[in-house]
Amino acid sequence: MNGGRATPHRGGDTGWPGVHGKRVLVTGGTRGLGEQIVRLLAAEGARVATCARTARGLDALAASLGSSVFTRPLDVTAPEELEEFVAATGKRFGGLDGVVACAGGSRGGGFEQADAEDWAATWEVNVGHAARLVRAAVPYLRKAGGGSAVVISSISGWKPGPHAQYGVAKSAQIHLAASLARELGPDGIRVNAVSPGSMLIPGRRWDRMRREDPDAFARFVAAEFPGGAPVAPQEVARVVAFLLSDWSSGISGAHLPVDRAQNAPSPDGY
Template identity: 35%
Template sequence: MGLAADTVAVVTGAGRGIGAATAERLALEGAAVAVVERIEADTAATVSSIRAAGGRCVGIGCDVEDTGQVEAAIDRTVEEFGRLDVLVNNAGVTRDNLFFMMSDEDWDTVIDVHLHGALRTARAALRHMVRQGSGRIVNLSSVAARGNPGQANYATAKAAVQGLTRTLAVELGPYGITVNAVAPGFIATAMTDDTARRLGTDPVRLREQVASRVPLRRVGSPSDIAGVVAFLAGADAAYLTGQTIYVDGGPQ
């Protein structure tokens, strides 16, 4: 597939899991990648992996809850590589609890990181993409957007991301910018392992339980999502916009 030789991408939440796999895949496809994490030191492993494979990248510390930091991260990327073509909004957190036990802080934090974070980074990126007359924005949603007990905050944020995606696709299409979302199912990551432990379950056991209900009989891996993001960033997806692609191993 491959990307154009001068493609530049920003991936938020790229220190581990889906974000790291996506940054590595885009670099493998030929993009220069800004690996963005809240703390710059947490980008080190991904940056090292990309450079070891011969890719170009820079690690940037950025809290997506802070508009100033977001704008600085986008500007630094353009200063480093000369342009911006792809934005992957992957930064995320969980603060799970039953709705009646959920604090205002836990609600606000999840909404701010997932939804407002995507808004901030997209708005900053558009200053460059609109001028270029091209760009790709890929937002990470989730199957939880359909509703998930104990995740009212997360489900609400991920459903809103889909609405944001659809609306931005309409607004930005005339500028040559596509906007799509990817909605992963259960992906084996440190985050889902942490969820298992909060539930008092062994992570391996939880993966086995989930896999037994998935038509493909396995849980997803970060590379499964990275491949779809890479497709959306590439030439073959040039006429695809405003869509949410569910990557969940089949209807359940």
């Protein structure tokens, strides 16, 4: 390590430094995109910490990855739990070089059905947790000479679709990244937002739709995906790894959609 920046280890014609030796904390790392980010970072030689609500998924992840991953079950919206995990990770790894706010979700139905508690819960699990993660990590990133924070937003944060409380929270994450990039830039800390499109994740909404109603899925793809298919979580994970690497040193305050030029975020309207 050198000032929080990993020494290039691959050589070759590209000199790609990757994330080898980076110390990274990822929230929500046991399913879907979060799991793919954790697995890619670990495979690339990073030291990775991750958290999720239940121990079961974390235990399975740790068993498959071994000592390269540090896990803890926690609720990212619970007071101090996330901050304590950041501190524990910094102590265990001797610092931090990057964080990824991947945990997220939505509560409540349509606009007339979602109440104030649904809006507050959706905001906290997306925007609140991301802000607290970055804030808790700042002392470690600053001590390392700078680092990278990646906030996972969504296509719903910049292309309208139901439900409103989710889209508003995801839009706020994009603004959060841009604002923090300006505020933390003097410390060498970069902050960026990544907005995945509708991803095919086993057992999740679009995968179920593909299996249970293939005709509706085909219509959705034909209408909304110029590239002919939804984006895969592995493709998004590679973009996140790039933003954590030193090769992205000139990128901060950016919003990077990874959606194959998808149009509407769902077949439900708009």
